[in-house]
Amino acid sequence: MDELANVPDYGLGWLDASGPASDIVLSTRVRLARNLQGIPFGPRSRVNDREAVLGRVREAARRSPHLEGASLWELPHMDSRSRRILLERRLVSRELVGGEGGVPSNGAAVFLSALEPVSVMVNEEDHLRLQCLLSGLRLHEAWALADTLDEELGAQLPWAYHQEFGFLTTCPTNVGTGLRASVLMHLPGLVLTKEIGQVLSGLNQVGLTFRGLYGEGSEVLGNFFQVSNQTTLGKSEEDLVDHLHQIVQQVIQYEKQARQVLLREARAITEDKIWRAYGLLRYARSLSFEELINLLSGLRLGASLKLLPDLRVYTLNKILIYSQAAHLEQAAGRDLPPPECDAHRASFVRRVLTREGVANSEGGDTVEST
Amino acid sequence: MTDKEKASRPCDVCGSGKAVVHLTQVVNNEKTTLHLCQRCAAEKGLQAAGGTTAGHLPLVDFLAKMGGGEEVPAGEAGGESACPFCGLSAGDFKEVGRLGCPHCYATFETHIKGLLRRIHGSTQHVGKVYLPPDPSVTDKEKRLNALRQKLQRAVSLEDFERAAKLRDEIRSLEPTP
Numbered sequence: 001m002d003e004l005a006n007v008p009d010y011g012l013g014w015l016d017a018s019g020p021a022s023d024i025v026l027s028t029r030v031r032l033a034r035n036l037q038g039i040p041f042g043p044r045s046r047v048n049d050r051e052a053v054l055g056r057v058r059e060a061a062r063r064s065p066h067l068e069g070a071s072l073w074e075l076p077h078m079d080s081r082s083r084r085i086l087l088e089r090r091l092v093s094r095e096l097v098g099g100e101g102g103v104p105s106n107g108a109a110v111f112l113s114a115l116e117p118v119s120v121m122v123n124e125e126d127h128l129r130l131q132c133l134l135s136g137l138r139l140h141e142a143w144a145l146a147d148t149l150d151e152e153l154g155a156q157l158p159w160a161y162h163q164e165f166g167f168l169t170t171c172p173t174n175v176g177t178g179l180r181a182s183v184l185m186h187l188p189g190l191v192l193t194k195e196i197g198q199v200l201s202g203l204n205q206v207g208l209t210f211r212g213l214y215g216e217g218s219e220v221l222g223n224f225f226q227v228s229n230q231t232t233l234g235k236s237e238e239d240l241v242d243h244l245h246q247i248v249q250q251v252i253q254y255e256k257q258a259r260q261v262l263l264r265e266a267r268a269i270t271e272d273k274i275w276r277a278y279g280l281l282r283y284a285r286s287l288s289f290e291e292l293i294n295l296l297s298g299l300r301l302g303a304s305l306k307l308l309p310d311l312r313v314y315t316l317n318k319i320l321i322y323s324q325a326a327h328l329e330q331a332a333g334r335d336l337p338p339p340e341c342d343a344h345r346a347s348f349v350r351r352v353l354t355r356e357g358v359a360n361s362e363g364g365d366t367v368e369s370t
Numbered sequence: 371m372t373d374k375e376k377a378s379r380p381c382d383v384c385g386s387g388k389a390v391v392h393l394t395q396v397v398n399n400e401k402t403t404l405h406l407c408q409r410c411a412a413e414k415g416l417q418a419a420g421g422t423t424a425g426h427l428p429l430v431d432f433l434a435k436m437g438g439g440e441e442v443p444a445g446e447a448g449g450e451s452a453c454p455f456c457g458l459s460a461g462d463f464k465e466v467g468r469l470g471c472p473h474c475y476a477t478f479e480t481h482i483k484g485l486l487r488r489i490h491g492s493t494q495h496v497g498k499v500y501l502p503p504d505p506s507v508t509d510k511e512k513r514l515n516a517l518r519q520k521l522q523r524a525v526s527l528e529d530f531e532r533a534a535k536l537r538d539e540i541r542s543l544e545p546t547p
Contacts, residue, residue: 035472037472038472039471040471041468041469041470041471043466043468043470044458044470044471125468150498154500154502154503155501155503157503159500159502160472161502162475162495163495164493164494164495165482165486165493165495166497167495167497167498167500168472170468171467171468171469172467172469172482173489175475175490175495176490176495176497177495177497177498179497231490233486233490233492233493233495234490234491234492234493234495235492235496235497236496236498236520237497237498238520
């Protein structure tokens with residue numbers, strides 16, 4: 001098996017912030033839940049069932065053009081840090097790695113394509129979770145890629161499918177299309193103008209839901225919200241994707257308006273908040289991840305409003321991923337207990353901002369000297 | 371209780387946090403009120419009004435509530451019947467909110483239909499029509515019909531790129547003369 005360190009950018013194509021609206025929408029993800037006929041679902045499967053699933057998926061993956069050259073990561077055979085790296089890159093779920101500090105079950109694995117931004121989790125709650133992760137707001141493209149991958153694998157593997165209920169899943173909340181499309185949004189304008197509550201309750205009314213950065217059950221940190229479809233049955237995949245796309249575009253407009261309100265009504269306070277965040281990140285000697293992600297939200301807002309000149313969204317995306325504990329440990333080559341980890345995080349952020357931060361710290365100064 | 375009293379009240383569960391969520395439940399005509407701090411409320415899947423924690427009810431509670439009004443038919447009642455393939459009973463399903471295998475959908479069909487109606491507002495899949503490996507003629511016809519409908523929709527939306535792909539897909543499935 002490859003060492004993850006040898007392929008440091010696996011699954012991180014979306015960091016380049018090349019997609020549409022990538023200052024507000026970090027990434028788009030589409031996942032399809034699929035199960036094989038005649039084998040118990042994840043929670044009731046036995047070791048030999050899970051191994052059989054993995055064996056069959058491995059065979060099918062060899063013949064799938066989208067998974068050509070894909071690497072297979074069998075989680076029980078990986079060390080805990082490498083598993084956490086996959087989790088921090090959002091390529092696997094908490095459930096697949098066996099929960100916090102847990103051990104993954106036999107047969108838990110993920111295929112990561114070398115060519116396309118697609119991956120396949122095996123033996124999660126469902127036998128397969130096909131995923132596509134892209135930069136910015138690209139729901140239709142992500143769906144098209146996931147759909148093609150589904151066609152390739154489904155032509156070889158007999159999916160559990162029911163004429164009325166569609167694709168059968170372990171949890172009835174996923175049945176039908178098995179499709180969950182989600183968009184990771186950064187909404188500091190709506191949070192600062194206190195409009196966010198209304199927007200979020202509006203999402204619920206139109207059949208959408210939101211979660212934190214790391215998906216189900218995770219806390220909202222740094223003004224990041226993952227917005228996704230709530231229902232999976234009774235609408236076609238295209239309709240689900242179209243609907244989410246429309247609503248996300250509306251939320252982007254609301255966020256832009258909120259940012260304009262901030263600039264118009266509270267420019268001095270907004271600039272002060274952003275530059276303070278920059279100052280702390282540029283010079284702090286210890287940073288918890290929570291503090292970092294909150295400060296990073298200020299920088300992201302500053303970069304988007306051009307209040308922090310030269311600061312690229314790519315740099316901020318990179319900090320977001322590489323300043324997580326397992327990534328810092330990987331760079332240090334050893335485990336880092338929390339105080340040390342916070343020091344390494346601060347040092348990493350200082351290094352990146354020295355290299356790629358605001359070249360001239362007076363650059364954003366809008367107060368004219370007399 | 372006045373709003374002022376509510377505001378200064380400690381959490382009923384942990385006793386240390388300030389109660390911010392006040393949950394009133396009426397069970398058998400008896401009213402009980404639980405005062406919870408943010409953390410304990412979050413653990414119970416509740417959220418203060420206007421809060422921005424990822425608020426959603428834990429799935430099991432949600433499903434239990436969803437299934438609450440649904441009568442489980444005698445044949446499917448907990449303990450009495452179980453899925454012949456994986457052994458999951460209706461009781462197990464209610465407890466964990468997860469099905470055991472593809473056959474469970476047939477075993478608990480009536481109950482599941484009620485549940486799906488409540489969760490999704492529908493029981494009928496209208497998405498992709500699956501074409502299994504070694505498809506039968508009927509499988510192919512069903513898929514073709516679905517693709518033709520999609521093609522019509524793509525054309526009406528003037529999504530010609532998609533329409534062209536669908537046309538290719540339809541041609542590849544149509545029997546050669």
